[in-house]
Structure formats: structure tokens, C-alpha cells
Amino acid sequence: MSHHIVEVRGLEYVYPDGTPALRGVSFRIEHGESVGIVGANGAGKSTLLLQLNGCLLAKKGTVRIGDFPVTRETLPRIRRSVGTVFQDPNDQLFMPTVEEDVAFGPRNMRLPPDDVEQRVRRSLEAVNAVHLRPRPPYRLSGGEKRSAAIATALSMSPDILVMDEPTSGLDPQARRKLMDLLGRFTHTKIIASHDLDMILRLCPRTIILHQGSVIVDGPTASVLADRELLARSGLDLPLSLQVCPVCGKTAGMPPRNDG
Amino acid sequence: MVRIHAAVSDVGALDGLASQDSPIHRLDPRAKIAVTAMFLAAVVSFPKYEIAEMMPLFLYPAVLSAVGQVPAKTLLRYLLLASPFALLVGVFNPLLDREVVVHWGSWAVTGGWLSFFSILIRFVLTVSAALLLLACTGYVSVCAALNRFGAPRLLTMQFLMLYRFIFILSDEASRMVRAHGLRSGSGRKPTLRVWGSLAGHLLLRAYDRGLRVHAAMLARGFDGTLHPPRAFRWRWADSLFVAGCALFLALVRFGHVAERLGAWVLRVSG
Amino acid sequence: MHMADALISPAVGGTMWAASLGLAAYSARKLKPEIAERKVPLMGVIGAFVFAAQMINFAIPMTGSSGHLGGGMILAILLGPHAGFLVMFSILAVQALFFADGGLLALGCNVFNLGFWPCFVVYPLVFKRIVGEKPGQGRVLAGALVSGILSLQLGAFGVVLQTVVSGISELPFGVFLLFMQPVHLAIGVVEGVVTAALASFVWKARPEVIELADDSKATGSASMKPILLGFAVATIITGGLLSWFASAHPDGLEWSMFKTSGQEELDMPDRGVHSSLADIQERTAFLPDYGFAESEGAAGSDETGGGATAEEPDEQDDEKWPAVSGGTSLSGLVGGGMVLLIAGLVGVSLRLIKKRRQ
Numbered sequence: 001m002s003h004h005i006v007e008v009r010g011l012e013y014v015y016p017d018g019t020p021a022l023r024g025v026s027f028r029i030e031h032g033e034s035v036g037i038v039g040a041n042g043a044g045k046s047t048l049l050l051q052l053n054g055c056l057l058a059k060k061g062t063v064r065i066g067d068f069p070v071t072r073e074t075l076p077r078i079r080r081s082v083g084t085v086f087q088d089p090n091d092q093l094f095m096p097t098v099e100e101d102v103a104f105g106p107r108n109m110r111l112p113p114d115d116v117e118q119r120v121r122r123s124l125e126a127v128n129a130v131h132l133r134p135r136p137p138y139r140l141s142g143g144e145k146r147s148a149a150i151a152t153a154l155s156m157s158p159d160i161l162v163m164d165e166p167t168s169g170l171d172p173q174a175r176r177k178l179m180d181l182l183g184r185f186t187h188t189k190i191i192a193s194h195d196l197d198m199i200l201r202l203c204p205r206t207i208i209l210h211q212g213s214v215i216v217d218g219p220t221a222s223v224l225a226d227r228e229l230l231a232r233s234g235l236d237l238p239l240s241l242q243v244c245p246v247c248g249k250t251a252g253m254p255p256r257n258d259g
Numbered sequence: 260m261v262r263i264h265a266a267v268s269d270v271g272a273l274d275g276l277a278s279q280d281s282p283i284h285r286l287d288p289r290a291k292i293a294v295t296a297m298f299l300a301a302v303v304s305f306p307k308y309e310i311a312e313m314m315p316l317f318l319y320p321a322v323l324s325a326v327g328q329v330p331a332k333t334l335l336r337y338l339l340l341a342s343p344f345a346l347l348v349g350v351f352n353p354l355l356d357r358e359v360v361v362h363w364g365s366w367a368v369t370g371g372w373l374s375f376f377s378i379l380i381r382f383v384l385t386v387s388a389a390l391l392l393l394a395c396t397g398y399v400s401v402c403a404a405l406n407r408f409g410a411p412r413l414l415t416m417q418f419l420m421l422y423r424f425i426f427i428l429s430d431e432a433s434r435m436v437r438a439h440g441l442r443s444g445s446g447r448k449p450t451l452r453v454w455g456s457l458a459g460h461l462l463l464r465a466y467d468r469g470l471r472v473h474a475a476m477l478a479r480g481f482d483g484t485l486h487p488p489r490a491f492r493w494r495w496a497d498s499l500f501v502a503g504c505a506l507f508l509a510l511v512r513f514g515h516v517a518e519r520l521g522a523w524v525l526r527v528s529g
Numbered sequence: 530m531h532m533a534d535a536l537i538s539p540a541v542g543g544t545m546w547a548a549s550l551g552l553a554a555y556s557a558r559k560l561k562p563e564i565a566e567r568k569v570p571l572m573g574v575i576g577a578f579v580f581a582a583q584m585i586n587f588a589i590p591m592t593g594s595s596g597h598l599g600g601g602m603i604l605a606i607l608l609g610p611h612a613g614f615l616v617m618f619s620i621l622a623v624q625a626l627f628f629a630d631g632g633l634l635a636l637g638c639n640v641f642n643l644g645f646w647p648c649f650v651v652y653p654l655v656f657k658r659i660v661g662e663k664p665g666q667g668r669v670l671a672g673a674l675v676s677g678i679l680s681l682q683l684g685a686f687g688v689v690l691q692t693v694v695s696g697i698s699e700l701p702f703g704v705f706l707l708f709m710q711p712v713h714l715a716i717g718v719v720e721g722v723v724t725a726a727l728a729s730f731v732w733k734a735r736p737e738v739i740e741l742a743d744d745s746k747a748t749g750s751a752s753m754k755p756i757l758l759g760f761a762v763a764t765i766i767t768g769g770l771l772s773w774f775a776s777a778h779p780d781g782l783e784w785s786m787f788k789t790s791g792q793e794e795l796d797m798p799d800r801g802v803h804s805s806l807a808d809i810q811e812r813t814a815f816l817p818d819y820g821f822a823e824s825e826g827a828a829g830s831d832e833t834g835g836g837a838t839a840e841e842p843d844e845q846d847d848e849k850w851p852a853v854s855g856g857t858s859l860s861g862l863v864g865g866g867m868v869l870l871i872a873g874l875v876g877v878s879l880r881l882i883k884k885r886r887q
Binding site: 342411 | 536539542554558561569598622698700859860861868872876877879
């Protein structure tokens with residue numbers, strides 16, 4: 001099923017002001033995989049994600065989504081396969097109501113109104129946000145905005161979900177709910193985050209970026225337990241693997257949420 | 260800072276009123292815009308010394324605000340908040356127009372006073388009409404209806420985008436002002452140079468946000484086509500409302516209602 | 530400085546709305562090829578920025594008072610004239626609806642006064658010419674200062690014209706002008722300095738923000754259409770104004786004439802000018818004279834905004850006052866008072882009924 005594969009080879013990207021952001025990144029993600037992208041601030045995570053939906057186009061190296069390379073001509077197709085959830089949900093909710101935001105994608109795909117309606121309903125159901133449908137975005141809480149933003153991406157029926165810091169700014173319960181939600185999705189998931197505990201739970205595979213290069217690409221269990229590796233990459237152990245401040249013991253690997 | 264917060268929460272509150280349910284709320288927004296336009300035209304078309312014949316027009320805000328569940332307090336606050344420019348200019352009328360026009364008992368009333376009161380009445384009526392439109396329709400529906408009336412889609416889209424981002428930008432602005440206030444000694448206003456920097460940073464952040472929103476739009480397939488808002492359904496109640504109000508306004512404007520009523524009352528009471 | 534509905538006549542309101550909507554449609558069409566680019570969200574956020582920035586007051590040095598940003602110029606600089614105009618339109622609409630800062634009928638006037646002049650006239654013809662290809666700090670300041678002063682002078686003049694032509698206010702043209710223009714000179718200077726401060730900051734920090742705005746490729750050769758339209762509108766209004774001056778109303782001109790010469794009207798030689806200008810006025814009048822009101826001889830005066838009857842000057846005294854007194858006769862007052870009471874009662878009872886139902 002080649003249409004779900006994400007393949008990046010030798011990706012290099014330099015910002016217009018000369019700052020190099022990505023220096024030869026390569027990896028391959030199969031259909032249905034759940035991959036975490038971690039790294040210190042400035043490591044290139046967000047830049048990498050923007051390459052995957054064609055918002056940034058690399059001069060050197062290739063990005064392939066399924067059968068198609070990411071080029072200016074293939075952008076419409078790419079954007080239908082790759083759904084993006086940005087770091088700040090406010091950037092994604094720009095229509096007067098949640099309903100119109102969720103319908104924005106399908107409408108741009110020129111789908112007939114009935115199809116649009118069906119997709120809106122299904123996406124909102126998938127994120128448990130049907131009651132938010134008529135609300136204006138500025139009336140939503142942080143967690144509600146996050147759910148609505150995810151729905152706006154889901155309504156385009158993407159095969160691949162790319163998410164930038166999905167748990168940032170959420171209160172503990174909203175975070176828990178989001179993690180449960182994401183655990184139920186069967187899409188290919190590529191999640192960039194500082195929330196290493198979430199990555200531990202949701203992503204069996206982790207890629208660490210450091211100064212624009214891939215430092216390691218492997219099973220989360222070993223990658224995120226390697227204290228020295230993490231320190232070299234400007235990171236730290238996930239909280240759940242650190243010593244418990246109350247009882248002094250180490251918790252060990254938590255059970256994975258991929259049901 | 261308090262000012263920014265208060266202003267924005269006013270905006271939110273007014274739009275909150277619009278999400279209520281009432282016979283007025285259920286009318287088609289196009290009907291309400293049309294009636295508001297007719298009402299405003301009627302008010303300002305009265306000659307400048309008219310007072311008595313404008314009185315029947317008060318029925319419009321009275322009825323609409325009651326049926327539309329707009330609290331009288333909100334209406335009053337809105338009137339007080341409204342720009343007093345008209346009143347400031349109107350205040351000169353009694354000073355400039357001193358020709359005595361009529362005698363009421365022992366009072367000699369000048370044209371200037373008449374026109375000043377007329378201005379006052381116009382002020383109250385027109386400002387109320389604006390509030391009622393907003394509170395019974397909602398900003399978003401008004402924009403959509405304007406689009407249906409033929410306003411350029413880019414313009415109405417801009418109305419909506421602006422509204423959407425006002426909340427975010429005002430939040431950022433008030434946080435900056437608060438941060439500045441905490442470090443500037445007893446809430447002094449920023450100097451021009453500091454303002455330039457504050458506003459400049461705000462602008463850059465807004466600009467970056469604009470770029471991010473653009474990326475989000477592109478990621479969802481945006482290609483420059485602006486889709487029109489969903490259509491409204493015009494019902495017979497809407498036609499009735501528009502026709503009824505048009506009739507009422509025509510009657511008030513040209514029918515000398517006050518004069519006739521007063522004459523009849525005087526006759527009947529001997 | 531925002532025009533209000535209470536001072537406006539239907540003719541002025543309608544004309545300015547038509548002008549503003551026409552300009553909006555023109556701008557939207559001009560922007561069509563660029564919509565897919567960043568303009569749409571940028572217009573939204575930068576508009577919101579101006580709106581928010583207007584609420585941050587700064588201290589004006591050497592005076593006790595504070596000021597705030599107007600925004601027309603900076604919008605043109607950042608977004609170009611067409612997008613800047615549309616954004617100004619939206620900001621003024623929000624202000625009119627939510628804060629009653631300017632009336633809905635007067636929105637057309639405000640959009641024209643505060644949007645047309647800075648975006649379509651001053652920005653292309655003045656600012657860009659001064660700043661040229663290589664903006665340096667001095668040039669930006671000079672350009673912004675001159676532009677700020679000019680835009681506000683033009684805008685203030687617009688307000689004066691619209692008020693005087695509407696005829697609801699008694700302020701004579703000259704007096705109003707003498708008050709508005711100097712005040713707005715000061716405001717214009719402040720606006721210029723503030724715009725320059727902002728523009729310089731952005732230019733130093735992120736020059737691409739300003740460069741992006743260049744949607745009219747050639748400097749200063751902006752399309753003449755909106756400018757011509759604007760001047761056409763201004764001419765119509767001025768024409769109406771001049772004829773209004775000439776027609777027989779006790780107005781500022783005659784008031785000052787009366788004061789200076791002790792005469793209410795000038796003599797015969799001016800009859801020719803009077804009647805021909807009055808003719809123009811008749812033809813450009815938006816609403817015909819209230820003929821039936823006059824024939825009734827009762828209430829309803831003949832004085833409205835741009836349109837008025839072409840009376841013979843020496844009959845003016847007789848015709849005017851009976852028309853006014855009609856509306857203020859006893860029966861009128863009684864009736865008016867009763868209707869007001871009725872309106873209040875209706876409102877209150879409706880609310881009580883609603884409460885009872887709930």
C-alpha cells in the first residue's frame with residue numbers, strides 16, 4: 001500500500017535569512033506507524049513537519065508521500081493525504097464557527113454539500129466535539145480548541161496525521177483525553193513534541209533531531225531511556241522514567257496506548 | 260489594559276445577546292438589515308426642526324428590544340458609550356440659531372433648541388437601531404447577509420477575519436500593556452518610543468501569525484477561491500416584517516401621526 | 530472625528546456609501562489575483578493589530594494628553610492601498626457596530642474620510658514619492674509626517690463638508706472649518722510620527738514585512754480611477770454646498786453677512802447667480818422637495834440635506850417659519866408626547882409579558 005508511505009531522503013533546508021534548518025534528514029515511515037519526532041528547541045522539528053505538507057519546499061533532497069514527490073504541482077494531492085495540526089490551534093481556527101472551520105477543507109476539495117456535511121459530522125464525532133459545532137472559536141477552551149483543530153484536519157480524510165506539539169498548553173485532564181483520542185486513530189501519525197511521556201505512550205518509534213540532523217531513529221523504549229543520548233541532544237529523560245519524587249523508585253516503561 | 264479587556268468583553272457580550280432565541284432572532288438577517296436601513300433613512304430624512312413627528316419612531320426600539328430580549332440596561336450603556344460627536348456639534352445649534360420660532364406658554368423657543376433636540380432624538384434612535392441589529396442578528400450573520408446583498412466576498416471575508424483575530428490580538432496587547440505597566444511605575448502611559456517598540460512587536464507577532472494561518476489555510480487546500488457563506492431561507496414572516504416596517508415608517512414619516520393624535524385628543528377632551 | 534448619523538442627511542449618507550462600496554468593489558477586484566497568496570489572513574491579522582493598537586494610548590510629549598494610532602497610513606504601507614482600504618473599512622465597521630463609534634448610515638462617510646484619502650491619494654502620491662526606492666529613517670519620518678498631516682486634513686475637511694451639506698447642524702462652514710482643521714493638524718502630526726515610529730521599527734527588524742506590501746508595482750503610478758472617483762464625489766458635494774450657500778437659508782454666510790453689513794441678503798446683481806446655482810441644486814438634489822407638505826401648509830419643513838427647494842430669497846422668511854411652527858404646534862406636541870409615552874408603555878409591557886411567559 002504505497003500510497004501511505006512517507007519517505008524522506010537527504011532533505012536539506014535553509015531559511016531565507018541563511019540559517020540552515022535541516023541538514024540531510026532521511027527516514028521512511030510505513031502505513032499505520034506512529035512516530036515521535038523529538039529534539040531541543042531549534043532542532044528543526046517544525047521545519048521538518050512543514051516539509052511534509054508542502055508548506056516549505058526543499059531545494060535539496062526529496063520528500064515522497066505515497067506515490068507522489070512533494071513538488072509545487074503535486075501540492076493539492078499531497079494536502080489531501082497529509083492532515084496537519086499546528087502548534088497553536090488559533091492559527092487553524094480562522095472561520096467564524098467551528099462548523100465552518102471543519103467544512104473549510106472539504107469545501108476547498110469541491111465536494112458536494114452533502115458530502116461536506118457528512119465529513120463535518122464524522123470529524124466532530126471522532127473528536128467528541130459535536131456540541132462545539134455552532135460555536136465561534138474564541139469561545140472555546142484550550143482543550144476544545146485543540147479538538148476542533150484536529151477535526152479540521154480529519155475532515156479531509158487524510159491518511160497521514162502530522163501534529164506539532166499537540167499537548168502543549170493543555171490542562172492535565174484535557175491532555176489525558178487527547179492522548180486517549182490519538183491512541184484510537186488508525187492513521188499514520190507523525191508527532192513532534194516536547195511531551196516525552198506522551199511520545200512514550202503513543203509512539204513505538206522515535207526520531208531525535210539535533211541541529212537539523214537525525215541523531216537516532218529507533219524504538220522509543222530504548223531511545224527515550226538512553227540518558228546520555230538524550231543529554232547530548234539537548235533533552236532529558238521522560239518524567240515517567242525518572243526517579244519518583246515521592247517514593248524514590250523508577251516507574252519503568254508504561255503500557256502503550258495503541259488500541 | 261482595563262480598557263482593552265472591557266472593550267473586548269463588550270464585543271463578546273453583544274455577540275452573546277445575538278445567540279438568544281426570539282421571534283426577532285429567527286428572522287432572516289437580510290430582512291433585519293433592510294429594515295434597519297429603512298429606519299435609519301427615515302430618521303435622518305426628517306427636517307431639522309422636527310421633534311413631535313419623530314416620536315412614533317421610538318416604537319421601533321421599544322418593541323424590538325423587548326421582543327428581541329435586549330436588556331434596557333445594555334441599550335442604555337451602549338448609548339452612553341457611543342461617540343458624542345453629534346451632540347458636541349449639535350450643542351452649538353442653540354447658540355447659533357437664535358431666531359424665536361414658537362412660544363410655548365411663556366417660553367420663547369428658538370429654532371436652535373428645536374434642532375438640538377432633534378439631533379438628540381436622531382442620536383438615540385440611530386444608535387439604538389445599530390445596537391438592535393447587532394444584538395438580534397449577530398455580527399457573523401450580518402456579514403453573511405451583506406455578502407448576499409452583493410458586497411464583495413473579499414470585503415465580508417475581511418470583516419470576519421478581522422473579528423476573529425481581534426480577540427487574540429487584544430489579548431496579546433493587554434498582556435504587553437500589563438507587562439509594561441508593571442515596570443513603568445504607577446501605570447504611566449508609554450512614551451512614543453516605547454509605544455513604537457510595543458506596537459512594533461505586536462505587529463511582528465501579528466504578521467507571523469498571519470503567515471501561520473496562511474500555512475494552515477494552504478494545508479487545507481485553500482487556492483484563492485472564497486466560498487460564499489451558507490444561504491439563508493427567506494420565509495413569509497420575513498416579508499411580513501419588512502412590509503410591516505416599511506408601512507409603519509411611511510406612515511410615521513408622512514402621516515403626521517403625532518399632530519393628528521394630539522388634535523384628536525384635544526378635541527375629545529374639549 | 531467619526532461622522533455620526535444624527536448629523537447626516539439621507540443624500541450625503543447615501544452618496545458616501547455608494548462611493549465607499551464602489552471603491553471596495555474596485556479594490557476587491559484589483560486584489561483578486563493575489564488572494565491565494567498571503568493577503569487574506571494578513572489583512573485579518575494586521576487589521577486586528579491596528580484595532581488592538583488603537584487601544585494602547587501613548588503620552589504625547591509636552592502636552593498632558595495621550596494619543597492613539599489612527600491607522601490609515603500604516604495599513605497602506607503594510608498592505609498596499611487596495612487591501613489597506615478594505616481593512617480600514619472592516620475596522621470602521623466593527624467600531625460602528627460594537628462601539629457606536631460613528632453611525633451605520635455615516636459609515637460610508639467615515640470609510641471615505643479615513644480610508645480613501647490615506648490609501649488612494651496620500652499614500653501613492655505623497656508617501657511613496659517622498660520615500661522613494663530606498664527608504665531610510667529620515668525619509669520615512671518625513672514621508673509619514675507629511676502623509677499624516679495631509680490625510681487628516683483631508684479627512685477632517687470631509688467631515689466638515691458632510692456635516693454642513695447635510696444641514697442638520699447650524700455650525701457655519703467657516704467656523705467649523707476653523708475649528709476642525711487646526712485640531713486635526715495636531716492629530717495629523719502625531720499620526721505621522723507614530724506611523725513613522727512603527728514603520729521604522731518594522732523596517733529595521735523585518736524589512737520583508739513592508740516590501741511585501743508593494744502590490745502596485747510602479748511607485749506613484751497608481752491607477753487614476755479611484756482618485757478620479759473621489760474627486761468626482763468631492764465635486765458633487767462641493768457643488769451642492771455652493772448652491773446651498775447661494776440658496777436662501779439663514780446660514781453662516783448670511784449670518785456673517787448680516788453681522789457685517791446689517792443686510793440679510795445682497796441685492797439684485799446676485800439674483801442671477803442665486804437662481805442658476807439654485808437650479809444646479811435642484812437638479813442634484815437627491816430627494817425632491819416635500820411639495821405635498823408645503824401645499825398642506827402644515828408640518829414638514831423644506832430644509833433637508835443636499836436638496837432644498839429653490840425659493841425666491843425674499844419669500845424665504847414667510848415660508849420657513851410657518852413650516853417649522855407646524856411641527857411645534859400644540860396638537861403636535863400633545864400628540865408627540867403621547868406617542869412617546871405609548872412607545873414606552875408598549876416596550877415595558879412586552880418585556881413583562883416575556884418575563885411572565887418564562
